[in-house]
Amino acid sequence: MSKKLFIETLGCAMNSRDSEHMIAQLREKEGYETTTELKEADLILINTCSVREKPVAKLFSELGVFNKRKKEGAKIGVCGCTASHLGEEIIKRAPYVNFVLGARNVSKIGEVLHKNKAVEVDINYDESEFAFDDFRTSPYKAYINISIGCDKSCTFCIVPKTRGDEISIPDELIIGEAKKAVDKGAKEVFLLGQNVNNYGRRFSSSEHEKVNFTELLRRLSKIEGLERIRFTSPHPFHMDDEFIEEFASNPKICKSMHMPLQSGSTKVLQEMKRGYSKEWFLNRVEKLRAEAPGVSISTDIIVAFPGESDEDFEDTLDVMRKVEFDQIFSFKYSPRPETEAEHFTNIVDPEVASDRLSYLQALNTEILDKKNAEQMGKTFTVYFEDLNADGFVSGRTDNNFVVKVKGSEELLGQFRDVKITKIGRTILTGELLV
Ligand code: SAH
Numbered sequence: 269m270s271k272k273l274f275i276e277t278l279g280c281a282m283n284s285r286d287s288e289h290m291i292a293q294l295r296e297k298e299g300y301e302t303t304t305e306l307k308e309a310d311l312i313l314i315n316t317c318s319v320r321e322k323p324v325a326k327l328f329s330e331l332g333v334f335n336k337r338k339k340e341g342a343k344i345g346v347c348g349c350t351a352s353h354l355g356e357e358i359i360k361r362a363p364y365v366n367f368v369l370g371a372r373n374v375s376k377i378g379e380v381l382h383k384n385k386a387v388e389v390d391i392n393y394d395e396s397e398f399a400f401d402d403f404r405t406s407p408y409k410a411y412i413n414i415s416i417g418c419d420k421s422c423t424f425c426i427v428p429k430t431r432g433d434e435i436s437i438p439d440e441l442i443i444g445e446a447k448k449a450v451d452k453g454a455k456e457v458f459l460l461g462q463n464v465n466n467y468g469r470r471f472s473s474s475e476h477e478k479v480n481f482t483e484l485l486r487r488l489s490k491i492e493g494l495e496r497i498r499f500t501s502p503h504p505f506h507m508d509d510e511f512i513e514e515f516a517s518n519p520k521i522c523k524s525m526h527m528p529l530q531s532g533s534t535k536v537l538q539e540m541k542r543g544y545s546k547e548w549f550l551n552r553v554e555k556l557r558a559e560a561p562g563v564s565i566s567t568d569i570i571v572a573f574p575g576e577s578d579e580d581f582e583d584t585l586d587v588m589r590k591v592e593f594d595q596i597f598s599f600k601y602s603p604r605p606e607t608e609a610e611h612f613t614n615i616v617d618p619e620v621a622s623d624r625l626s627y628l629q630a631l632n633t634e635i636l637d638k639k640n641a642e643q644m645g646k647t648f649t650v651y652f653e654d655l656n657a658d659g660f661v662s663g664r665t666d667n668n669f670v671v672k673v674k675g676s677e678e679l680l681g682q683f684r685d686v687k688i689t690k691i692g693r694t695i696l697t698g699e700l701l702v
């Protein structure tokens with residue numbers, strides 16, 4: 269009988285892909301199968317996120333629960349970004365944890381598993397050419413890493429400390445991965461990196477051809493049978509004209525762009541060391557909309573960064589009103605260890621921070637309701653990926669609306685035209701046209 273693995277993944281798409289990599293290793297080399305039942309697991313993994321403080325606090329309470337409920341003899345491993353930044357301290361605080369494996373070390377899962385109390389958290393470890401075995405959660409869409417780590421030093425962000433310096437994965441490996449996924453039936457690839465449009469600045473060896481992100485997109489789009497290319501996250505600073513023009517004119521690139529704004533105030537952006545101004549951001553949106561009408565734009569916003577005044581916050585609202593983002597991930601600033609902003613003293617009053625977040629989210633809802641209502645009666649091509657329990661099948665439009673229709677599994681993996689008949693806040697309902 270195979271051994272059972274229970275894995276919980278928190279945080280971003282990079283973490284989801286890291287979990288797929290670990291599952292692949294454990295299946296191929298160690299004979300594990302995944303389970304959703306904690307009690308039957310022989311190995312329990314938590315793939316953690318440390319971008320904000322809340323998930324870290326949650327980790328220790330969750331570990332306690334897992335330890336109480338686990339089957340006798342089951343091992344517990346803590347992986348990912350919190351593993352990277354807390355390292356040994358995790359085993360000190362939760363001595364029943366068997367090993368700690370950093371976000372930059374997931375390829376070592378097979379090793380740490382057999383060592384007692386191993387802590388592998390080296391952020392200089394080079395995994396950029398690691399040949400992972402195959403495991404993908406979805407047969408329709410393949411997540412593919414194109415770079416590891418991050419070379420920026422945004423003053424609020426812990427990621428460069430948990431994932432290390434940025435190294436790009438050679439383009440022939442990425443193209444090989446994409447071809448393999450397409451051969452197995454995927455029609456969409458989702459490229460992943462902390463800073464995808466900085467791709468190509470540094471490879472692990474100088475022998476690799478210096479291909480930039482725009483060129484990588486061109487090369488990938490030549491793969492026959494690959495219909496859609498998505499990526500996350502590009503950085504507004506690196507959105508040059510060449511990149512925007514390729515994005516707009518290449519029919520395989522989905523017209524959905526994530527543009528993490530963080531703040532609309534040039535002063536705050538400087539304090540954050542983001543490398544662009546409010547005007548540059550708005551200029552890039554204007555160029556994008558001119559080249560690719562109908563493009564959807566999503567963003568990340570942090571409110572109440574140290575020193576954010578009412579006027580600075582007003583600048584963020586101003587950008588929101590001008591751009592009318594299609595999706596916003598908004599957060600209250602959370603001080604993180606080993607970041608520059610951790611030492612900033614001009615903290616915003618917590619009550620003011622909460623009020624700003626609520627105000628911003630209410631404005632976002634208003635904008636979304638208006639934009640979603642405009643979709644009524646329109647026709648979109650939807651790539652169906654998920655079977656829902658309620659007799660519906662859902663998928664995404666090229667510009668990233670989630671759409672569901674009544675149907676069954678034969679729609680999965682298919683592109684079909686759908687007319688929108690009902691509007692919801694996060695999901696649109698439609699009818700198949702043919
Ligand atoms: N390069 C990645 C960023 C990863 S962090 C990307 O562009 O997706 C994801 C988001 O978390 C950031 O864009 C930011 O909005 C938010 N975030 C990061 N550090 C934070 C902090 N200290 N407090 C609040 N939000 C933070």
Ligand code: F3S
Nearest residue numbers: 418420422425427462
């Ligand atoms: Fe973080 Fe800025 Fe990199 S938000 S992941 S340091 S681009």
